[in-house]
Amino acid sequence: MPEKTEEKKEGKSEQNELFDFNALLDKHLYRESKPKTVGRYYPSEVGSCLRKTWFSFKFPIEFDAEKRRIFETGNILHEYVVHVFKSGKTPEVELLKSEMPFVMNCGDFVVSGRVDDVLLVKTSGKTILVEVKSAARMPRGPSKHHAAQLQFYMHATGVHNGALLYIEKNTLNSIVYSVAYDERAAQDGIQRFAVLHKALLEDAAPEPEAKTHADMRWWCDYCEYAERCSATKTGAASGVACGAPETTKCPPASSQTEVKEEKKEETAEAKKPATSAWSSPKPKQTKLGF
Secondary structure, three states, X not given: OHHHHHHHHHHHHHHHOOOOHHHHHHHHHOOOOOOOEOOEEOHHHHHOOHHHHHHHXXXXXXXXXXXXXXXXXXXXXXXXXXXXXXXXXXXXXXXXXXXXXXXXXXXXOEEEEEEOXXXXXXXXXXXXXXXXXXXXXOOOOOOHHHHHHHHHHHHHHOOOEEEEEEEEOOOOOEEEXXXXXXXXXXXXXXXXXXXXXXXXXXXXXXXXXXXXXXXHHHHHHHOOOHHHHHXXXXXXXXXXXXXXXXXXXXXXXXXXXXXXXXXXXXXXXXXXXXXXXXXXXXXXXXXXXX
């Protein structure tokens, strides 16, 4: 009996020494982070806590191995959805685009980049912007932050039919919610970028909205800036300089009257309460042909 036990131990040791796939995976997923530039923002940042995004410019932190794996899982599910639509077995839904690069010029800043988790499909005669979200468990309802983010994407692309597709990681069960385009909610997204841009230029920490909004507080539990955030007051300076703002072209105005009207609208938008950043019609569950 002792000899057999020793054989098992030796066999286990040999198996462990073959290779460490965790290490291989982490090497494969590693990407050197690029410094951010004030004045150029990623579309996905519209749905994040503004103070966290502000910190990411001032105090850049590379994602740890665990977060890179989580993001890669989302990418794999996104590619799986694309594969399903391309398979030829789902003629009721036509995949038009699987990547959505765009540039939105907002005057003194630009929102640009590739939207990785959004698809453009056609079903029942309608063109729909579908945002794919992976979930550990099926949500009871759509996230209003996801809906607000989709509002911005619909505004930027000009596709005014939207849907949130949630897929459960362990089972591949899914649920779809339709999102009706709301121009005011989309403008709220642009206003969020304007607030971020101003806070970065003035080196003044924006409101810690994840702490002040009950439905966002759980974000703080997973935030890499949680400790730094707790020690930072709203409006406090970081003392850290980041990338200089890029020069962007302002949209042409056909008359001085239009310029004045635009400024009036901008002032009205700036006076809206912070909670309006998440104001959008409640999405409805729908089959949407798939």
